[in-house]
Amino acid sequence: xxxxxxxxxxxxxxxxxxxxxxxxxxxxxxxxxxxxxxxxxxxxxxxxxxxxxxxxxxxxxxxxxxxxxxxxxxxxxxxxxxxxxxxxxxxxxxxxxxxxxxxxxxxxxxxxxxxxxxxxxxxxxxxxxxxxxxxxxxxxxxxxxxxxxxxxxxxxxxxxxxxxxxxxxxxxxxxxxxxxxxxxxxxxxxxxxxxxxxxxxxxxxxxxxxxxxxxxxxxxxxxxxxxxxxxxxxxxxxxxxxxxxxxxxxx
Amino acid sequence: xxxxxxxxxxxxxxxxxxxxxxxxxxxxxxxxxxxxxxxxxxxxxxxxxxxxxxxxxxxxxxxxxxxxxxxxxxxxxxxxxxxxxxxxxxxxxxxxxxxxxxxxxxxxxxxxxxxxxxxxxxxxxxxxxxxxxxxxxxxxxxxxxxxxxxxxxxxxxxxxxxxxxxxxxxxxxxxxxxxxxxxxxxxxxxxxxxxxxxxxxxxxxxxxxxxxxxxxxxxxxxxxxxxxxxxxxxxxxxxxxxxxxxxxxxx
Amino acid sequence: xxxxxxxxxxxxxxxxxxxxxxxxxxxxxxxxxxxxxxxxxxxxxxxxxxxxxxxxxxxxxxxxxxxxxxxxxxxxxxxxxxxxxxxxxxxxxxxxxxxxxxxxxxxxxxxxxxxxxxxxxxxxxxxxxxxxxxxxxxxxxxxxxxxxxxxxxxxxxxxxxxxxxxxxxxxxxxxxxxxxxxxxxxxxxxxxxxxxxxxxxxxxxxxxxxxxxxxxxxxxxxxxxxxxxxxxxxxxxxxxxxxxxxxxxxx
Numbered sequence: 001x002x003x004x005x006x007x008x009x010x011x012x013x014x015x016x017x018x019x020x021x022x023x024x025x026x027x028x029x030x031x032x033x034x035x036x037x038x039x040x041x042x043x044x045x046x047x048x049x050x051x052x053x054x055x056x057x058x059x060x061x062x063x064x065x066x067x068x069x070x071x072x073x074x075x076x077x078x079x080x081x082x083x084x085x086x087x088x089x090x091x092x093x094x095x096x097x098x099x100x101x102x103x104x105x106x107x108x109x110x111x112x113x114x115x116x117x118x119x120x121x122x123x124x125x126x127x128x129x130x131x132x133x134x135x136x137x138x139x140x141x142x143x144x145x146x147x148x149x150x151x152x153x154x155x156x157x158x159x160x161x162x163x164x165x166x167x168x169x170x171x172x173x174x175x176x177x178x179x180x181x182x183x184x185x186x187x188x189x190x191x192x193x194x195x196x197x198x199x200x201x202x203x204x205x206x207x208x209x210x211x212x213x214x215x216x217x218x219x220x221x222x223x224x225x226x227x228x229x230x231x232x233x234x235x236x237x238x239x240x241x242x243x244x245x246x247x248x249x250x251x
Numbered sequence: 252x253x254x255x256x257x258x259x260x261x262x263x264x265x266x267x268x269x270x271x272x273x274x275x276x277x278x279x280x281x282x283x284x285x286x287x288x289x290x291x292x293x294x295x296x297x298x299x300x301x302x303x304x305x306x307x308x309x310x311x312x313x314x315x316x317x318x319x320x321x322x323x324x325x326x327x328x329x330x331x332x333x334x335x336x337x338x339x340x341x342x343x344x345x346x347x348x349x350x351x352x353x354x355x356x357x358x359x360x361x362x363x364x365x366x367x368x369x370x371x372x373x374x375x376x377x378x379x380x381x382x383x384x385x386x387x388x389x390x391x392x393x394x395x396x397x398x399x400x401x402x403x404x405x406x407x408x409x410x411x412x413x414x415x416x417x418x419x420x421x422x423x424x425x426x427x428x429x430x431x432x433x434x435x436x437x438x439x440x441x442x443x444x445x446x447x448x449x450x451x452x453x454x455x456x457x458x459x460x461x462x463x464x465x466x467x468x469x470x471x472x473x474x475x476x477x478x479x480x481x482x483x484x485x486x487x488x489x490x491x492x493x494x495x496x497x498x499x500x501x502x
Numbered sequence: 503x504x505x506x507x508x509x510x511x512x513x514x515x516x517x518x519x520x521x522x523x524x525x526x527x528x529x530x531x532x533x534x535x536x537x538x539x540x541x542x543x544x545x546x547x548x549x550x551x552x553x554x555x556x557x558x559x560x561x562x563x564x565x566x567x568x569x570x571x572x573x574x575x576x577x578x579x580x581x582x583x584x585x586x587x588x589x590x591x592x593x594x595x596x597x598x599x600x601x602x603x604x605x606x607x608x609x610x611x612x613x614x615x616x617x618x619x620x621x622x623x624x625x626x627x628x629x630x631x632x633x634x635x636x637x638x639x640x641x642x643x644x645x646x647x648x649x650x651x652x653x654x655x656x657x658x659x660x661x662x663x664x665x666x667x668x669x670x671x672x673x674x675x676x677x678x679x680x681x682x683x684x685x686x687x688x689x690x691x692x693x694x695x696x697x698x699x700x701x702x703x704x705x706x707x708x709x710x711x712x713x714x715x716x717x718x719x720x721x722x723x724x725x726x727x728x729x730x731x732x733x734x735x736x737x738x739x740x741x742x743x744x745x746x747x748x749x750x751x752x753x
Contacts, residue, residue: 002562003598006589027484029286035531039560052493053484058290060253083493086502087257096254111498139495170495172459208674233529233555242554242585244641244672247613251588278735280537303744304735309541311504334744337753338508347505362749390746421746423710 008240009220009250016045018199019221019239020164023229024171024206025074026050030062032229037070040232044072046104048225050171051079064100078108078135085122086112097130107157108135110168116153120160127161133202134160137168137176147191154196165196169204169226177203184213198222211235212245220250259491260471260501267296269450270490271415273476274483275422275457276325277301281313283480288321291483295323297355299476301422302330315351329359329386336373337363348381358408359386361419367404371411378412384453385411388419388427398442401428405447416447420455420477428454435464449473462486463496471501510742511722511752518547520701521723521741522666525731526673526708527576528552532564534731539572542734546574548606550727552673553581566602580610580637587624588614599632609659610637612670618655622662629663635704636662639670639678649693652679656698667698671706671728679705686715700724713737714747722752 001008012019023044028036037044047067054060054076067074076097084093097105105126109119119134126132134157136150145153154165168176177185177192192201198218204226205211214222220239227235237243241250252259263270274295279287288295298318305311305327318325327348335344348356356377360370370385377383385408387401396404405416419427428436428443443452449469455477456462465473471490478486488494492501503510514521525546530538539546549569556562556578569576578599586595599607607628611621621636628634636659638652647655656667670678679687679694694703700720706728707713716724722741729737739745743752 002557002559004591004594005557005585006591027290027481029289031282031289031533032286035534038531038533039529042560043558050485051495052488052491055253055256055493056294056487056491057253057484058293079493079495079498082498083256089255089257092255111495230529233559234552236558237554240554240558242557242581244553244581244613247581247584278541278732280540282533282540283537301736302746303739303742306503306505306507306744307545307738307742308504308735309544330744330746330749333749334507340506340508343506362746 005242007251008242011239012221014042014045018223020045020202020223021227021232021235022046022048022202022223022225023232024048024050024226025229026171027053027057028063028229030059030066033063033066036229036232037066037072040229040236041070041072043232043236046225047072047074048106049074049076051077052083053077054080068101073104075102075104075106075133078106079111081106081108082110082112103131104133105130106133106135106166107162108168110135110137110139116156120156123157123160123162132162133164133166134162135166135168139168139170139175141175141180147188150188150192151195154192154201158196158200164200164202164223166202166225167204169206169210171206171226173204173206173210173226178210182207182210184210189217193218208234208238208245211238215239215246216249258502259493262490263472265293265296269474270472271296271453271474272478272483272486273297273299273453273474274480275299275301275477276480277422278304278308279314279480281310281317284314284317287480287483288317288323291480291487292321292323294483294487297476298323298325299357300325300327302328303334304328305331319352324355326353326355326357326384329357330362332357332359333361333363354382355384356381357384357386357417358413359419361386361388361390367407371407374408374411374413383413384415384417385413386417386419390419390421390426392426392431398439401439401443402446405443405452409447409451415451415453415474417453417476418455420457420461422457422477424455424457424461424477429461433458433461435461440468444469457482459485459489459496462489466490466497467500507744509753510744513741514723516544516547520725522547522704522725523729523734523737524548524550524704524725524727525734526550526552526728527731528673529555529559530565530731532561532568535565535568538731538734539568539574542731542738543572543574545734545738548727549574549576550608551576551578553579554585555579556582570603575606577604577606577608577635580608581613583608583610584612584614605633606635607632608635608637608668609664610670612637612639612641618658622658625659625662625664634664635666635668636664637668637670641670641672641677643677643682649690652690652694653697656694656703660698660702666702666704666725668704668727669706671708671712673708673728675706675708675712675728680712684709684712686712691719695720710736710740710747713740717741717748718751
């Protein structure tokens with residue numbers, strides 16, 4: 001911290017399992033990645049190269065080197081896993097991850113239809129060599145899961161070896177546990193939390209109102225993801241009760 | 252591309268006439284322009300210095316040098332043409348373009364009232380020395396053109412020598428062929444396409460939903476413009492069927 | 503300016519008291535601050551390190567050095583004042599400002615309840631050593647002030663020694679003199695202007711439509727704040743009548 005303030009709530013130290021912030025990089029340059037790390041690296045636990053942007057991003061290796069030098073794990077978005085899978089190229093995907101020494105993998109079915117038993121098989125398989133983030137929820141706003149389905153999938157995927165489950169929200173924060181307007185589906189989230197330990201969930205929550213909701217509901221050490229790189233600092237102030245929305249929460 | 256994926260749809264090589272991406276720079280620094288080019292230069296065909304931002308942007312010459320060195324043509328927004336025109340300074344405008352070796356010019360009437368015959372005269376005049384992009388549509392949401400007027404203007408302007416016609420949408424994507432909400436006017440677009448060859452149109456489409464609409468309707472080699480520099484990579488993934496919204500489109 | 507255009511409206515020279523643009527930096531890196539200054543430094547009069555982001559922003563001293571070398575005053579957001587105040591650490595706050603040679607201070611009650619007489623006391627106290635910007639309005643959309651209350655507070659705070667009063671709008675432009683949709687409360691603003699000299703007010707107006715409203719209502723030398731760094735150039739074109747929205751305003 002840059003100066004002393006009393007009564008600022010506790011934050012776990014890195015590497016942490018609670019209070020995780022996952023940022024989504026959708027095409028930063030190597031220099032922009034350096035800039036991002038220089039201001040917010042201390043508060044960023046994981047960096048996702050959003051969906052399949054890594055396929056086209058120029059100068060990718062140099063950016064990856066920036067993240068690796070900073071000691072911040074990065075991983076490829078779940079859509080890339082699905083793109084390799086649907087093309088019968090999963091072996092190529094594993095080789096790609098090995099080449100870049102990627103330790104985390106996202107197993108998702110946000111854009112494809114997959115039987116849950118197959119998803120669980122992939123989770124088990126990848127969990128042998130990678131830390132698995134499994135994602136629940138579709139990118140298609142019309143494919144709505146019932147609360148019991150959320151819970152069932154999350155339970156099974158954690159049992160299959162997922163380190164944490166992610167709730168799909170997209171870059172826009174407009175599907176899954178959110179309405180298309182971005183509003184939070186409170187009842188659904190309550191149902192999920194009644195059944196799944198909160199530290200095992202990473203909530204994609206790109207919008208400030210969503211972040212505020214989760215911090216108010218689950219405390220400042222809630223795991224949040226799909227945070228735009230330039231929103232990691234604002235999010236950290238929310239976690240510390242140093243922005244209007246959470247100013248009185250920890251006093 | 253950074254790795255091998257099968258069944259990724261074809262993209263024309265640069266310089267291309269179809270599948271063009273025009274990015275809008277509204278005040279990047281020279282270094283930010285370098286960053287942009289380093290990740291997305293391969294997918295950027297044209298760069299517009301938005302409206303008259305070039306008048307005030309500091310360190311402009313250095314940025315222009317970055318774009319020129321990268322071999323990506325840039326041009327001044329149509330509002331700048333209109334600003335020179337309404338001040339009777341068109342000769343100054345030509346000198347400015349010559350000074351910067353600008354090869355493209357946008358002839359528009361988004362902010363001023365101009366008789367179509369005068370616009371056609373300017374198109375003919377500028378087409379002698381520049382590649383002309385003529386723009387149809389007003390920046391004023393209250394000035395709505397009937398479908399037949401869109402078609403008529405486009406036809407005449409192409410005949411007068413425009414390389415392509417642009418459909419005005421502004422930075423916000425909220426006028427012209429879009430509702431003020433950003434929603435696409437599907438019927439209008441159908442009417443236009445019934446009459447004008449699609450490769451002759453460059454659709455301003457700053458919002459993701461608009462880009463998805465055009466890619467679904469016209470294929471991945473549709474010409475799209477007013478793309479924010481940090482959205483060129485996301486757009487390219489849409490064109491390649493590597494984002495949720497177009498994932499199944501080319502499989 | 504980068505080239506000659508006739509009939510462009512006058513802008514005061516720096517340091518100016520009217521036509522002030524206050525930009526909000528919510529976590530730029532030192533290099534991003536350099537980039538911002540290189541394109542828009544000439545049009546930026548004040549830089550606010552938004553709310554308490556300065557507490558967590560990495561590499562802060564280097565960024566501050568960039569702003570100081572550019573000769574552009576920066577100051578800490580009002581929420582930081584409130585965070586120190588509520589912790590009984592105002593002396594620490596003064597020391598922090600002295601350490602960084604900060605000349606401006608924002609005295610606000612956007613997140614805390616404060617009696618107006620106490621606020622006036624702080625304004626008087628800080629005005630002895632700092633240029634005071636006092637802010638009126640709550641960050642809480644439910645705490646609405648009546649027009650006469652806006653006027654009364656503004657009058658008293660200016661009399662107590664505030665250089666200018668700021669109208670609270672947040673980063674989102676959705677409280678205070680704006681509806682939660684961002685729409686302008688025109689009647690309220692008229693009431694304020696009937697009673698307070700316009701050059702004494704700095705309007706937080708992060709959204710383009712809000713900036714356009716104020717430029718149309720109060721002229722191009724209106725004081726505007728909470729401008730995102732990459733929106734300073736677009737705002738300057740609005741002030742100069744070189745964007746569609748204000749194109750005819752000064753001709």
